[in-house]
């Protein structure tokens with residue numbers, strides 16, 4: 001045993017503030033990451049919420065159909081009437097030829113129901129004024145592309161390992177758990193991160209690996225939450241009687257934080273939420289009008 005040991009509880013307040021600031025910011029970042037996952041992958045099967053199907057569709061693709069069909073039954077559902085949607089899908093299944101595109105009036109449906117968004121001004125979605133761009137979407141839906149996977153893989157590996165470097169380092173000064181459990185908690189997110197990203201590639205090859213993505217992602221979240229809670233508790237609320245002793249400075253702080261939490265929840269409910277909703281509505285109207 002060495003005689004020099006840092007414990008979170010005994011750190012100088014400025015260092016505690018530094019660590020707490022970092023942990024809080026990273027936690028908010030994590031929250032946004034979850035929201036982003038919900039909105040990109042979560043909608044893949046046309047229903048809100050993340051499911052195994054979403055993951056399979058995102059990485060392996062939905063190979064029972066083409067991108068165009070899957071979108072018309074997924075996130076583009078309701079953009080055209082049921083009859084029009086049926087006509088488009090029939091045309092795709094009949095070979096998606098350019099002649100039939102005009103003969104069957106598919107071009108008119110696309111012009112009337114899709115081009116208001118899918119035009120040359122739209123940066124991230126295909127322009128349906130060009131037949132080639134539509135034709136491309138009538139191929140088998142194979143999910144994530146090789147180039148998008150390589151890009152996202154290296155960004156995640158570099159970025160997330162850094163987050164867990166500092167979260168783990170802060171947590172390593174904690175004393176609640178034994179060295180053995182601490183080592184487990186610190187090592188786990190790295191193992192999960194590698195498994196997670198490996199399983200994206202495996203899922204691209206075979207859909208049975210989709211549940212591995214969920215498992216690894218969940219494991220990463222749990223280790224993050226565990227290290228986060230223990231670190232914060234030890235810095236600010238460390239006293240043995242599970243949380244805080246009565247009449248202690250710790251109890252005082254807990255009260256302040258609790259009151260702050262209640263106040264901010266009230267503030268969000270009374271002030272932020274209605275204003276935010278209004279802002280969102282006007283923003284939505286603006287975007288909608290632009291797309292029209």
Ligand code: HEC
Pocket residue numbers: 067068071072075076079080110113114115116117118125126137291
């Ligand atoms: C209100 C605007 C809007 C309308 C109308 C619209 N789309 Fe989309 N479309 C989008 C947006 C935004 C995306 C990208 C997000 C997504 O994939 O869900 C998209 C994506 C797609 C994609 C996936 C493109 C890709 O590269 O993966 C297809 C296919 C598609 N739309 C087909 C259609 C068809 C067919 C219609 C008409 C029946 C239509 N859309 C009408 C906004 C629109």
